[in-house]
Amino acid sequence: MGGVGAAWRFLIPAWRRAGLALLISSLFVGLALARAGGLTALWAPLAAAAMLTASGRLWPLAMGRAEAPLARELRTREVRLLAVAGLSFLFLFVLFLLIFVLVLCFAYAAAASGHGFVASDIATWAAAVDDRGRWVVSLVAIICALAWTWAAMRISLAAPASVEKGKVLMLATWPLTKGRAWAIALAQGLTLIVPAALMALLIAAHPARGMAPLGVALARGLVIAGLWLPLTIGLMGRLYRDLEFGQAEAAAA
Numbered sequence: 001m002g003g004v005g006a007a008w009r010f011l012i013p014a015w016r017r018a019g020l021a022l023l024i025s026s027l028f029v030g031l032a033l034a035r036a037g038g039l040t041a042l043w044a045p046l047a048a049a050a051m052l053t054a055s056g057r058l059w060p061l062a063m064g065r066a067e068a069p070l071a072r073e074l075r076t077r078e079v080r081l082l083a084v085a086g087l088s089f090l091f092l093f094v095l096f097l098l099i100f101v102l103v104l105c106f107a108y109a110a111a112a113s114g115h116g117f118v119a120s121d122i123a124t125w126a127a128a129v130d131d132r133g134r135w136v137v138s139l140v141a142i143i144c145a146l147a148w149t150w151a152a153m154r155i156s157l158a159a160p161a162s163v164e165k166g167k168v169l170m171l172a173t174w175p176l177t178k179g180r181a182w183a184i185a186l187a188q189g190l191t192l193i194v195p196a197a198l199m200a201l202l203i204a205a206h207p208a209r210g211m212a213p214l215g216v217a218l219a220r221g222l223v224i225a226g227l228w229l230p231l232t233i234g235l236m237g238r239l240y241r242d243l244e245f246g247q248a249e250a251a252a253a
Contacts, residue, residue: 014234022229022230026218027221029047030221031047031218052078057074062237063160080168087158091170096148102140103140106140150181150185156184157176157177157243176244180243188235191231202223
Protein backbone atom coordinates (compact mmCIF):
# COMPACT_ATOMS: atom_id res chain seq x y z
CA MET A 1 0.00 0.00 0.00
CA GLY A 2 3.02 2.26 0.24
CA GLY A 3 2.93 2.45 -3.53
CA VAL A 4 -0.50 4.12 -3.49
CA GLY A 5 0.74 6.97 -1.29
CA ALA A 6 3.94 7.22 -3.36
CA ALA A 7 1.89 7.54 -6.53
CA TRP A 8 -0.07 10.51 -5.18
CA ARG A 9 3.06 12.15 -3.79
CA PHE A 10 4.61 11.77 -7.23
CA LEU A 11 2.07 14.16 -8.77
CA ILE A 12 3.89 17.30 -7.58
CA PRO A 13 7.38 16.40 -8.88
CA ALA A 14 5.80 15.01 -12.05
CA TRP A 15 4.11 18.31 -12.86
CA ARG A 16 7.22 20.23 -11.81
CA ARG A 17 9.45 18.10 -14.04
CA ALA A 18 7.20 17.57 -17.06
CA GLY A 19 4.34 20.02 -16.59
CA LEU A 20 4.51 21.36 -20.15
CA ALA A 21 4.51 17.86 -21.64
CA LEU A 22 1.54 16.89 -19.46
CA LEU A 23 -0.38 20.02 -20.46
CA ILE A 24 0.28 19.39 -24.15
CA SER A 25 -0.77 15.76 -23.73
CA SER A 26 -3.97 16.83 -21.96
CA LEU A 27 -4.73 19.29 -24.75
CA PHE A 28 -4.24 16.77 -27.56
CA VAL A 29 -6.16 14.04 -25.73
CA GLY A 30 -9.01 16.50 -25.14
CA LEU A 31 -9.04 17.58 -28.80
CA ALA A 32 -9.05 13.93 -29.90
CA LEU A 33 -11.98 13.17 -27.59
CA ALA A 34 -13.83 16.26 -28.79
CA ARG A 35 -13.10 15.38 -32.42
CA ALA A 36 -12.22 19.04 -32.83
CA GLY A 37 -12.62 20.23 -36.39
CA GLY A 38 -13.21 16.65 -37.51
CA LEU A 39 -9.46 16.02 -37.23
CA THR A 40 -9.53 13.02 -34.90
CA ALA A 41 -7.10 11.23 -37.22
CA LEU A 42 -4.61 14.04 -36.51
CA TRP A 43 -5.21 14.68 -32.80
CA ALA A 44 -5.08 11.00 -31.75
CA PRO A 45 -1.50 10.31 -32.92
CA LEU A 46 -0.39 13.70 -31.58
CA ALA A 47 -1.91 12.81 -28.21
CA ALA A 48 -0.16 9.43 -28.22
CA ALA A 49 3.18 11.03 -29.12
CA ALA A 50 2.81 13.70 -26.42
CA MET A 51 1.97 11.11 -23.76
CA LEU A 52 4.93 9.00 -24.87
CA THR A 53 7.24 12.00 -24.49
CA ALA A 54 5.83 12.80 -21.05
CA SER A 55 6.26 9.15 -20.03
CA GLY A 56 9.87 9.20 -21.16
CA ARG A 57 10.53 12.13 -18.84
CA LEU A 58 8.59 10.76 -15.89
CA TRP A 59 9.73 7.12 -15.67
CA PRO A 60 13.30 7.88 -14.50
CA LEU A 61 11.96 10.37 -11.96
CA ALA A 62 9.54 7.76 -10.61
CA MET A 63 12.46 5.41 -10.05
CA GLY A 64 14.60 7.94 -8.23
CA ARG A 65 16.72 9.26 -11.09
CA ALA A 66 16.34 13.04 -11.08
CA GLU A 67 18.78 13.97 -13.84
CA ALA A 68 17.42 15.71 -16.94
CA PRO A 69 17.74 13.40 -19.97
CA LEU A 70 19.60 14.46 -23.09
CA ALA A 71 17.49 14.75 -26.24
CA ARG A 72 19.08 11.66 -27.78
CA GLU A 73 18.60 9.63 -24.59
CA LEU A 74 14.97 10.74 -24.40
CA ARG A 75 14.30 9.66 -28.00
CA THR A 76 15.87 6.26 -27.35
CA ARG A 77 13.77 5.86 -24.22
CA GLU A 78 10.60 6.76 -26.11
CA VAL A 79 11.35 4.17 -28.81
CA ARG A 80 11.97 1.59 -26.10
CA LEU A 81 8.69 2.43 -24.33
CA LEU A 82 6.84 2.26 -27.64
CA ALA A 83 8.29 -1.19 -28.31
CA VAL A 84 7.28 -2.36 -24.83
CA ALA A 85 3.74 -1.07 -25.35
CA GLY A 86 3.50 -2.82 -28.72
CA LEU A 87 4.79 -6.14 -27.39
CA SER A 88 2.53 -5.97 -24.34
CA PHE A 89 -0.50 -5.19 -26.52
CA LEU A 90 0.33 -8.06 -28.87
CA PHE A 91 0.77 -10.52 -25.98
CA LEU A 92 -2.50 -9.52 -24.31
CA PHE A 93 -4.40 -9.40 -27.61
CA VAL A 94 -3.33 -12.94 -28.55
CA LEU A 95 -4.28 -14.08 -25.06
CA PHE A 96 -7.66 -12.36 -25.44
CA LEU A 97 -8.28 -14.17 -28.75
CA LEU A 98 -7.49 -17.52 -27.13
CA ILE A 99 -9.86 -16.74 -24.25
CA PHE A 100 -12.55 -15.61 -26.70
CA VAL A 101 -12.31 -18.90 -28.60
CA LEU A 102 -12.47 -20.85 -25.32
CA VAL A 103 -15.63 -19.02 -24.20
CA LEU A 104 -17.19 -19.57 -27.64
CA CYS A 105 -16.48 -23.29 -27.34
CA PHE A 106 -18.29 -23.47 -24.00
CA ALA A 107 -21.15 -21.36 -25.38
CA TYR A 108 -21.49 -23.70 -28.35
CA ALA A 109 -21.45 -26.73 -26.06
CA ALA A 110 -24.14 -25.14 -23.87
CA ALA A 111 -26.28 -24.41 -26.91
CA ALA A 112 -25.79 -27.88 -28.37
CA SER A 113 -27.06 -29.47 -25.16
CA GLY A 114 -30.23 -27.37 -25.11
CA HIS A 115 -33.66 -27.64 -26.72
CA GLY A 116 -34.24 -26.39 -30.26
CA PHE A 117 -30.57 -26.35 -31.28
CA VAL A 118 -30.00 -26.69 -35.01
CA ALA A 119 -26.31 -26.68 -35.97
CA SER A 120 -27.03 -25.30 -39.44
CA ASP A 121 -29.21 -22.45 -38.15
CA ILE A 122 -27.21 -19.88 -36.11
CA ALA A 123 -30.44 -18.12 -35.07
CA THR A 124 -31.33 -21.12 -32.86
CA TRP A 125 -28.06 -21.20 -30.91
CA ALA A 126 -28.70 -18.44 -28.34
CA ALA A 127 -32.28 -19.55 -27.71
CA ALA A 128 -31.12 -23.13 -27.07
CA VAL A 129 -28.95 -22.16 -24.10
CA ASP A 130 -30.84 -22.90 -20.86
CA ASP A 131 -30.26 -21.34 -17.44
CA ARG A 132 -27.70 -23.98 -16.43
CA GLY A 133 -25.77 -23.37 -19.66
CA ARG A 134 -25.79 -19.60 -19.04
CA TRP A 135 -24.35 -20.14 -15.57
CA VAL A 136 -21.58 -22.33 -16.94
CA VAL A 137 -20.69 -19.91 -19.74
CA SER A 138 -20.77 -16.94 -17.35
CA LEU A 139 -18.51 -18.74 -14.86
CA VAL A 140 -16.04 -19.62 -17.61
CA ALA A 141 -16.07 -16.01 -18.87
CA ILE A 142 -15.39 -14.66 -15.35
CA ILE A 143 -12.52 -17.10 -14.78
CA CYS A 144 -11.03 -16.21 -18.16
CA ALA A 145 -11.33 -12.47 -17.43
CA LEU A 146 -9.53 -12.98 -14.12
CA ALA A 147 -6.83 -15.00 -15.89
CA TRP A 148 -6.36 -12.22 -18.47
CA THR A 149 -6.10 -9.62 -15.70
CA TRP A 150 -3.58 -11.79 -13.86
CA ALA A 151 -1.44 -12.04 -17.00
CA ALA A 152 -1.65 -8.27 -17.54
CA MET A 153 -0.40 -7.67 -14.00
CA ARG A 154 2.46 -10.15 -14.48
CA ILE A 155 3.89 -7.97 -17.30
CA SER A 156 2.88 -4.63 -15.77
CA LEU A 157 6.47 -3.78 -14.78
CA ALA A 158 7.81 -4.07 -18.32
CA ALA A 159 8.03 -0.30 -18.88
CA PRO A 160 10.00 0.63 -15.73
CA ALA A 161 12.26 -2.40 -16.17
CA SER A 162 13.00 -1.42 -19.77
CA VAL A 163 13.81 2.16 -18.76
CA GLU A 164 16.02 1.07 -15.87
CA LYS A 165 17.87 -1.70 -17.74
CA GLY A 166 18.24 0.23 -20.98
CA LYS A 167 16.77 -2.51 -23.18
CA VAL A 168 13.34 -3.72 -24.22
CA LEU A 169 11.96 -6.15 -21.63
CA MET A 170 8.50 -7.65 -21.45
CA LEU A 171 8.17 -11.33 -20.54
CA ALA A 172 11.57 -11.05 -18.85
CA THR A 173 9.83 -9.19 -16.02
CA TRP A 174 7.47 -12.15 -15.39
CA PRO A 175 9.52 -13.60 -12.47
CA LEU A 176 9.61 -10.19 -10.78
CA THR A 177 5.83 -10.20 -10.25
CA LYS A 178 5.54 -13.82 -9.12
CA GLY A 179 2.95 -14.09 -6.36
CA ARG A 180 2.22 -10.35 -6.51
CA ALA A 181 -0.18 -10.00 -9.45
CA TRP A 182 -3.32 -9.42 -7.37
CA ALA A 183 -1.51 -7.09 -4.97
CA ILE A 184 -0.45 -4.99 -7.98
CA ALA A 185 -4.01 -5.03 -9.30
CA LEU A 186 -5.34 -3.88 -5.91
CA ALA A 187 -2.76 -1.10 -5.73
CA GLN A 188 -3.71 0.07 -9.21
CA GLY A 189 -7.39 0.02 -8.33
CA LEU A 190 -6.88 2.06 -5.16
CA THR A 191 -4.58 4.54 -6.91
CA LEU A 192 -6.80 5.12 -9.93
CA ILE A 193 -10.17 5.20 -8.19
CA VAL A 194 -10.16 9.02 -8.11
CA PRO A 195 -9.39 9.47 -11.84
CA ALA A 196 -11.99 6.81 -12.62
CA ALA A 197 -14.60 8.63 -10.51
CA LEU A 198 -13.76 11.97 -12.13
CA MET A 199 -14.02 10.43 -15.59
CA ALA A 200 -17.37 8.87 -14.71
CA LEU A 201 -18.66 12.28 -13.59
CA LEU A 202 -17.46 13.90 -16.81
CA ILE A 203 -19.08 11.18 -18.89
CA ALA A 204 -22.29 11.57 -16.90
CA ALA A 205 -22.17 15.33 -17.55
CA HIS A 206 -22.36 14.63 -21.28
CA PRO A 207 -23.49 11.01 -21.80
CA ALA A 208 -24.67 11.51 -25.38
CA ARG A 209 -22.74 9.81 -28.11
CA GLY A 210 -20.78 11.73 -30.67
CA MET A 211 -18.77 14.90 -30.26
CA ALA A 212 -18.45 16.12 -26.67
CA PRO A 213 -18.33 19.86 -25.85
CA LEU A 214 -14.78 21.17 -26.03
CA GLY A 215 -14.65 22.10 -22.33
CA VAL A 216 -15.82 18.64 -21.20
CA ALA A 217 -13.42 16.93 -23.62
CA LEU A 218 -10.47 19.02 -22.39
CA ALA A 219 -11.36 18.18 -18.79
CA ARG A 220 -11.39 14.48 -19.72
CA GLY A 221 -8.01 14.93 -21.39
CA LEU A 222 -6.64 16.52 -18.22
CA VAL A 223 -7.85 13.57 -16.14
CA ILE A 224 -6.26 11.06 -18.53
CA ALA A 225 -2.93 12.76 -19.27
CA GLY A 226 -2.57 15.00 -16.24
CA LEU A 227 -3.76 12.66 -13.49
CA TRP A 228 -4.01 9.04 -14.64
CA LEU A 229 -0.65 9.01 -16.46
CA PRO A 230 1.59 10.37 -13.65
CA LEU A 231 -0.28 8.37 -11.01
CA THR A 232 0.26 5.15 -12.96
CA ILE A 233 3.94 5.90 -13.57
CA GLY A 234 4.47 6.90 -9.94
CA LEU A 235 2.87 3.70 -8.68
CA MET A 236 4.60 1.29 -11.05
CA GLY A 237 7.96 3.02 -10.62
CA ARG A 238 7.69 2.63 -6.85
CA LEU A 239 6.61 -1.02 -7.13
CA TYR A 240 9.45 -1.80 -9.51
CA ARG A 241 12.01 -0.25 -7.18
CA ASP A 242 10.63 -2.14 -4.18
CA LEU A 243 10.53 -5.51 -5.97
CA GLU A 244 13.86 -5.13 -7.77
CA PHE A 245 15.74 -3.97 -4.67
CA GLY A 246 13.98 -6.61 -2.57
CA GLN A 247 15.14 -9.39 -4.89
CA ALA A 248 18.65 -7.95 -5.03
CA GLU A 249 18.85 -7.88 -1.23
CA ALA A 250 17.53 -11.44 -1.02
CA ALA A 251 20.11 -12.63 -3.54
CA ALA A 252 22.92 -10.86 -1.65
CA ALA A 253 21.84 -12.47 1.61
